[in-house]
Amino acid sequence: MGYHQIDPEDLSATADYPCDRRGVSDTAELHALHAATYEMTPGEDLSRTYHYHETREELFYVLDGTLHVETPDGEYVVSADEVFVAEPESPHRAHNPDDADESVTVLGVGAPPTDIARPYDPDA
Numbered sequence: 324m325g326y327h328q329i330d331p332e333d334l335s336a337t338a339d340y341p342c343d344r345r346g347v348s349d350t351a352e353l354h355a356l357h358a359a360t361y362e363m364t365p366g367e368d369l370s371r372t373y374h375y376h377e378t379r380e381e382l383f384y385v386l387d388g389t390l391h392v393e394t395p396d397g398e399y400v401v402s403a404d405e406v407f408v409a410e411p412e413s414p415h416r417a418h419n420p421d422d423a424d425e426s427v428t429v430l431g432v433g434a435p436p437t438d439i440a441r442p443y444d445p446d447a
Contacts, residue, residue: 388427
């Protein structure tokens with residue numbers, strides 16, 4: 324049996340990422356699930372690009388602050404203790420707006436973990 328108790332604050336931040344990302348799944352050696360925490364100050368994005376996944380289901384649980392998620396259908400405003408879900412083939416850009424008053428902390432979970440982000444151009 325395998326168990327892990329992890330404090331994300333003890334993990335190293337992911338290099339070259341647009342916000343403070345701490346990879347939980349790497350540390351726990353998860354093979355079927357992606358999990359990470361994200362801390363975004365005002366003006367920061369959760370991911371590197373506006374994107375979608377072909378098969379990955381993604382879930383963002385807002386731990387603190389307010390997450391904004393841009394989609395082709397409009398913008399979602401997700402408060403603390405709420406969850407935003409993006410199904411496969413659903414473009415999204417999660418961020419903390421430039422004019423936000425506070426940081427936002429999110430637990431991101433997705434499966435399968437190996438489905439890379441495909442860039443989405445909302446103007447195309």
